[in-house]
Amino acid sequence: MREVFHQSLEDVQARLVEIAELVTVAIDKATRAFGTSDVALAEEVIEADIVIDDKAIALDELAIEILARQQPVARDLRIVVSALRMSASLERMGDIAEHIAQLTRMRFPERAIPKGLKSTFTKMGELDVEVARKLTELLRTQDLALSDEIRNTDDALDDLHVSVFEKVLSDSWQGEASATVDATLASRYHERFADHAVSVAKKVSYLATGDWTTETDAISVVTEA
């Protein structure tokens, strides 16, 4: 019985890693498409999001099945419950990558990246991809140093998000309303992507250390501009 249960938990972990890998591919393609107005690449992201959704649903079903059949307690129970929450965050990260792709497609053939913000958004895109890669590795290895790195990168993205608003609200901003809308939405998407990654990373840390206050942070301190 214990052997079956151990196998189930390994299955849960493997599925989390798989979903995180798909999210990494999605954000990589979405941010590249956004930067170069590549509508074909954007379409790939939009079409592939359903795969992320389906795998998240399958993981949820597995978690519920484990709860029903194996009735875990203590730490094992928290692992399974945490998997449900991580699945929801990862699925949301996939949605955000899709939103970035949809913005790209909507503006095509014009650029979705507003003039004067190209280097900022290029940087935000790179940081999002870095966050996704590190999150995948964290889920695979539980190396908590990666959790700290993800939080630092999230801080950098928060700063860039603020800088986008400063630019857009400055006297020198020459963008039309459409550029202002795109900058606002896109910046928010990039920033929220990392927020969700931090939420997942904090759960991994919490499971490893058993520190409940970390979990509290994960719920109450997701700030946005």
Place this chain on the structure above:
Amino acid sequence: MREVFHQSLEDVQARLVEIAELVTVAIDKATRAFGTSDVALAEEVIEADIVIDDKAIALDELAIEILARQQPVARDLRIVVSALRMSASLERMGDIAEHIAQLTRMRFPERAIPKGLKSTFTKMGELDVEVARKLTELLRTQDLALSDEIRNTDDALDDLHVSVFEKVLSDSWQGEASATVDATLASRYHERFADHAVSVAKKVSYLATGDWTTETDAISVVTEA
């Protein structure tokens, strides 16, 4: 044992209703503050959000405790797992109300509602409050007619959200960049608030009917402009 368990499930339901009531108060105050630039009212919303967060955490802990001690199966298990997801959605709705309040406070003493969009945002605010009230009632009574009403109101909010963008991207839009940013963010907040309510309502329907496809919809079809 069964008696204890029944009491626990009633406790879960009561807590969901209580959180939904707090969310209703929050969105009512936030949208009124937004409409009248009432920074004192906005401050109330911002300060009270921690109460919603804390109650969501407490509900999650109760759910985990039920899973550990009473090891529910079948429908009872799905009720407890659904409560975890509903708690996350309700907590997010509270955050969105807080964001609307923060926008109001940030622009004070200027109006946060952009000129030319007052009636649109007044309507969106009213619909959000209606959605929150109906969701609270749905959680209290499981009257599935309310679930349909919430979805219809969400559709109306999606239409208003589209109309905000049409206005902001039209030739006649005279707003400065700050007004464009506020319109974009605020419209998204109002629209996302209802999306989360639909997600909760679909889970209530799913629990009542046992129809899994409804749950699939709840995960994969949360569309945004």
